Amino acid sequence: MADCWRFVYPLEERSLKPVNIGLCGLGTVGGGTLTVLKRNLLDINAHAGKSVVLTHIGARRDNPAFDLSGIKVSRDVFAVADDPEVDILVELIGGTSVAKELVLRAVRSGKHVVTANKALIAEFGNELFAEAAKHNVVIAYEAAVAGGIPIIRAMREGLAANKIEWLAGIINGTGNFILTEMRDKGRAFEDVLKEAQELGYAEADPTFDVEGIDAAHKLVILASIAFGMPLQFDKVFTEGISTISTEDVAYAGELGYQVKHLGITRKRPNQGIELRVHPTLIPNSRLIANVDGVMNAVLVKGDAVGPTLYYGPGAGAEPTASAVVSDIVDVSRLVGAESGSSVPHLGFALDKLVDYPILPIEEVETAYYIRISALDRPGVLSKITQILSDAGISIEALIQKEPKEGQDHVPVILLTNRAIEKQIIAAIKKIEALDSINGKVVRIRVESLK
Amino acid sequence: MADCWRFVYPLEERSLKPVNIGLCGLGTVGGGTLTVLKRNLLDINAHAGKSVVLTHIGARRDNPAFDLSGIKVSRDVFAVADDPEVDILVELIGGTSVAKELVLRAVRSGKHVVTANKALIAEFGNELFAEAAKHNVVIAYEAAVAGGIPIIRAMREGLAANKIEWLAGIINGTGNFILTEMRDKGRAFEDVLKEAQELGYAEADPTFDVEGIDAAHKLVILASIAFGMPLQFDKVFTEGISTISTEDVAYAGELGYQVKHLGITRKRPNQGIELRVHPTLIPNSRLIANVDGVMNAVLVKGDAVGPTLYYGPGAGAEPTASAVVSDIVDVSRLVGAESGSSVPHLGFALDKLVDYPILPIEEVETAYYIRISALDRPGVLSKITQILSDAGISIEALIQKEPKEGQDHVPVILLTNRAIEKQIIAAIKKIEALDSINGKVVRIRVESLK
Known part of the structure; x- marks a missing residue:
């Protein structure tokens, strides 16, 4: 049978030049990467069209789970970046300060980089990608968003024909696990969070997950690829799920809705980009x-294709390693090629990126779920609906419950139509000022995702 | 800002050398491709890093919907293949005989090819890919499977780290629309088929769709990418949905199941490959x-990543054009590159493909839904369960209904555990031979997709 990639790498050159991998970090993802590389090496080489060889590991300490015989091990990760034998440096140490220096050092010494580091890309990607371009190397980061789901490739290449209109993703598994448990078992947020920590889904400090910072890192990357704009992590609006009550999850269910912690980005023509993480x-x-538990999914709306969805495990040793190793395969094809044909880091040629304005949250357009604790007295509902009507906000659905035994307040639940957020907030302030209203109005954004 | 792809194409060369596209076929997909190319041209060029120009169209007749001024038009599609100015030939004429000659002619004259033709790839891909390799060009075919869903890229590149264990896809929208309507409205197959034809979802001759031939074409392509084996269209087992009754769809629902027309392929270690399309x-x-209506989805199980799913519109002018144009962008990057780094056609280097045996359907391992029309008389159920038990088949669930007014037969519905198909068939023959059984036993395969 003919040799499909002979035109890429002459046979003799192929057998002479394996691709040398330097791996930095032997934690969860580093360990998963070792495991997958070893288990599937023959298939991986058949995909890459060359031999992929792990030659150098940088890790502060050994991981007794792995036999590293035959592999050079350095305690200083920078020794891997400086190793002239290494073709591709795989950065799996996490964090941003050392990781950034490490990636820059590798890039400047002409190495390609594969990383799973979402914070690094979201916060320093512009600088790193520019430096990589200057040195004719690529930084691959499929593992940085939604773990094992190949969403970066899908958006950067698979949807390249489309103008992306919006995307919405469940891109933090911990948050989705908590919300799923709250819905299925009527359990409180704090209670489920504790279990998630015990199960190892959530960190001891859960802020990154439940307050949406992790999701914001991923969303910023997806948005830049979707619209062709520089990464702007400081502009993303972030609201966590710690204030979501079991009561609201249940009312949402009655109305035919799920509460999900979504990263959403949308292009509003001639206005700017919405960039927001919230329940x-x-x-x-x-x-x-229907995406439940720790699973991730990203729904992307393109003007030509319509809606497409990508679903899978968003975290974990082997799912993340799946993305890391797939990147190693891709980048291996570039090693030794005199001129490559690599995809631009954000899908668009760097000089074609447009610095679209990011809309402040007050200017976002969305529908709303509103829960009001109202006195069970004639005329209250009329006052509420009058305020909304005066603000030009119409009501799509309404539930009024009977008062509980011994209570004089009843929950009133409304779904509004789409409006600019500041208009909703102004109306809610007026509702809260009514005598017949008890406490703060609960509000959760609603998206039809059509 | 630095120029990300400068190392790929020098600036002066870029501006001098646009990529010339020759498009053959101006039907639904051809029209969609024209529309998308025109509407999103600036973004497409920003993705490709060069100017993509449609220079030559081959079509037997004009399509009055499109203004083709400034584009050379030939009545003979082979004139496009022979045009020395054309870099990429886009084959959208369909069918296999002329299309195959056209693609071969283009390849032999050093042109890359983009095609949406699943029959062509499934039936003649081995020959075409070998010829393309010989001439240092690529044949891109993302649009051939599941329309706008970038499933070829996802599997060939995004999951390259994995050994694929199995995949299952809803890869024919017409069939899925019919089954969804049968479930939601309790309508009969024939009735919904007629509506699908009126809506334009189904062809006048619906055989391709409802008997699973279209799905078989797509499945064969996916299986070859999943396992790294030559395309073997003649080996796929195909069973359509025309025999599915509303009654069975409803019983499936009672048991907590949906009836879907799936293309399934699975690797049975040391035995071979299952390759089958059936309800x-x-x-x-x-x-x-939960994938309903005309939508497509493919669920892929990799050993590292676990389950991932890809969902979107599997047909239609613009969704299919989305895949065609995304391929044009990818292939454009290869044009003029002295040495490329293209992905092998089936993901694996051609000389690494393995000709795994395809298991005959009798050797497939699957669970079964069985519906028996049994005399409402003591001892019948015991005889049925005895036959299954003797064959080593255990029962996972059972429903026995009351007889309808004036009938002496009752439906008995069973779900079995997994077994080799020929064992199930032998057991069913014995059940059908019982005096107390009326007519043929209905059987539908069951997959847990875990």
């Missing part, structure tokens, strides 16, 4: 509403 | 069970 009600009938 | 019961709790 969101979405209709049960959307496929993404 | 299948799948649990409601799987995300793919």
Whole structure:
């Protein structure tokens, strides 16, 4: 049978030049990468069209789970960046300060880089990608967003024909696990969080996950690829799920909705980009509403293709390693090629990126779920609906419950139509000022994802 | 800002050398491709890093919907293949005889090819890919499977780290629309088929769609990429949905299952490959069970990543054009590159493909839904269960209904555990031979997709 890639690498050159991998970091993802590389090496080489060889590991300490015989091991990760034999440096140490220096050092010595580090890319990607371009190398980062789901490739290449209109993703498994448990078992947030920590899904400090910072890192990367703009992590609006009550999850269910913690970005023509992470009600009938537990999914709306969805495990040793090693395969094809044909880091040629304005959250357009604790007295509902009507906000659905035994307040739940956020907030302030209203109005954004 | 792809194409060369596209076929997909290319040209060029120019169209007749001024038009599609100015030939004429000659002619004259033709790739891909390798060009075919879903890229590159264990896809929208309507509205197959034809979802001759031939074409391509084996269209087992009754769809629902027309391929270590298209019961709790109407989805199980799913529109002018144009962008990057780094056609280097045996359907391992029309008389159920038990087949679930007014037969519905198909068939023959059984036993395969 003919040799499909002979035109890329002459046979003799191929057998002479294996691709040398230097791996930095032997934690969860580093260990998973070692495991997958070893187990599937023959297939990986068959995919790459050359021999991929792990030659150098940089790790502060040994990991007794792995036999590293035959592999050079350095305690100083920078020794891997400086190793002239290494073709591709795989950065799996995490964090941003050392990792950034490490990647820059590798790039400047002409090495390609593969990383799973979402914080690094979201916060320093512009600088890193520019430096990589200057040195004719690539930084591959499929593992940085949604773990094992090949969403970077899908958006950067698979949807390249499209103008992306918006995307919405469940891109933090911990948050989705908590919300799923709250819905299925009627358990409180704090209670489920504790279990997630015990199960190892959530860190001891859960802020990154439940307050949406982790999701914001991923969203910023997806948005830049979607619209062709520089990474702007400082501009993303972030709201966590720690304030979501079991009560609201249940009312959402009655209305035919799920509460999901979504990263959402949308292009508003001639206005700017919405870039936001927050709890969101979405209709049960959307496929993404059925994504439960620790799983991730990203729904992307392109102007030509319509909606497409990508689903899979967003974290974990081997799922993340799946993305890391797939990147190693891709980048291996570039090693030794005199001129490559690599995809630009953000899908668009760097000089074609546009610095679109990011809209402040007050200017975002969305629908709202509103829960009001109202006195059970005639005329209250009329006052509420009058305020909304005066603000030009119409009501799509309404539930009024009977008062509980011995209580004089009743919950009133409303779904509004789409409006600019500042208008909703102004209306809610007026509602809260009514005598017949008890405490703060609860509000959760609603997206139809159509 | 630095120029990300300067190392690929020098600036002066870029501006001098646009990529010339020759498009053959102006039907639904051809029209969609023209529309998308025109509407999103600036973004497409920003993705490709060069100017993509449609220079030559081959079509037997004009399509009055499109203004083709400034583009050379030939009545003979082979004139496009012979045009020395054309870099990439886009084959959208369909069928296999002329299309095959056209693609071969283009390849032999050093042109890259983009095609949406699943029959062509499934039936003649081995020959075409070998010829393309010989001439240092690529044949891109993302649009051939599941329309706008970038499943070829996802599997060939995004999951390259994995050994694929199995995949299951809803890869024919017409069939899925029919089954969804049968479930939601209790309508009969024939009735919904007629509506699908009126809506334009199904062809006048619906055989390709409802008997699974279209799905078989796509499955064969996916299986070859999954396992790294030559395309073997003649080996796929195909069973359509025309025999599925509304009654069975409803009983499946009672048991917590959906009936979907799936293309399934699975590697049975040391035995061979299962390659089959048939109606299948799948649990409601799987995300793919919620894929309704004309939408497509492919669920892939990799050993490292676990399950991932890809969802979107599997047909239609612009969704298919989305895949065609994304391929044009990818292939454009190769044009003029002295040495490329292209991905092998089936993901694996051609000389690494393995000709695994395809298991005959009798050797497939699957669970079964069985519906028996049994005399409402003591001892019948015991005889049925004895036959299954003797064959080593255990029963996972059972429903026995009351007889309808005036009938002496009752439906008995069973779900079995997994077994080799020929064992199930032998057991069913014995059940059908019982005096107390009326007519043929209905059987539908069941997959848990875990």
